[in-house]
Amino acid sequence: MATLALLLGLPVQLKSIQHHLRKVQEHDKRDIVVAYYCLLYGMQTGMKIDSKTPGCRKFLSKLMDQLETLKKQLGDNETVTQEIDGCAHLENYALKMFWYTDNEDRAGRFHKNMIKSFYTANLLIDVITVFGELTDKNVKHRKYARGKATYIHNCLKNGETPQAGPVGIEENNNVKENEDVGATSLPTQPPQPSSSSTSDPSNLATGSYSGMQISPGAPANIPAKVPHSTASQGDICLTPEDVAGAQKYCKCAGSALQYEGVGTAMQNLQKALRLLTTGRE
Structure with a gap:
């Protein structure tokens, strides 16, 4: 393509x-x-x-x-x-690239590929929003990656030596897209998250193709309902959507732990527990 x-x-x-x-x-x-x-x-x-x-x-x-x-x-x-699998796969990929580049940065190995990797991680975290709102942790990762990409780019462009870690970030909170940053080559051996496969994608867009109608809130190829009966928890009746939501939070928590995102994992587990005990997010 x-x-x-x-x-x-x-x-x-x-x-x-x-x-x-x-x-x-x-x-x-x-x-x-x-x-x-x-x-x-x-x-x-x-x-x-x-x-x-x-x-x-x-x-x-x-x-x-x-x-x-x-x-x-x-x-x-x-x-x-499957929304849960797609979200976990994309988040794993984006965070693996983020942590790879962050480690390079903190080790002081500055190069143009680092700029592109930070910038790419920022863009891929954007893409996670096809599944809904980002976690607070991912919002911070996106902001940090975008700021570091611009900071390192400007340092190298001006012949300055960048400083490792969270330096020069806060003042770049409202960084605009930079053509030079976006054009730098990717690392020759970037991180490769694993993928899984089984059934056929359903409709790519809701509504008619000719009418250009599409649901913007989530990937349009995700099944609208989870085919399981309503579950009960004490006096709380959980809908299939509640159960699926709790499963999603648990899977995202497991994904976060792979990259030492303990805070994000705890947030997702708390959301899952709240959903299962109250029926509300």
Whole structure:
């Protein structure tokens, strides 16, 4: 999937999604599931920005065609059909890249690939929002990765030696996208999270294709209902959605522990416990 073809005809109104779309091509061979969600994020975000202007409508239609192609290419894959698996896979990948780069930074091994890795981690954490709101921890990771990418880029550009760790970050809270940062090459051997596979993706978009209708809140290929009966916990009747939500929080907690994210794991476990004991998030 060529980036130039994917970005061809990108309207100026949708310029903010160009870096996310570049990740589609970069991960086409490396991790096709990550590429899929980057493309889905680009389309959903583009729909929110402008789906009525003729140029934007035409471009978003092209993205839909690409999604259909990618859907066929993926075939049977649980990380696409199941929200819990997809969220865990994408978060694992993004955080592994973040921690890899953070370790390089704290060891003082500064290079252009580090800039791109921090910036890519920032973009991939953006993509996690196709599953809903980010955890507080991931919001901080995204902010930190974006700030460090800009800080190290500016230091190297000005011939200065960057400082390791959380230095020069706070003043970059509102960093704008930087073309130079986005254009730096990726590490030759980036982290490779594992993927899993089983059943066929369902609809990529809700509503009609020709009408360009899509639900922006979550990946449109995720089943709307969990086929299990209502569970009971004391006087609390849990719906299938409650049970699925608790499972999601538990799985995200396990994912966080793989990368020493104890705080995030505890937050997710607390959410799961609250949901199971009160029936409310």
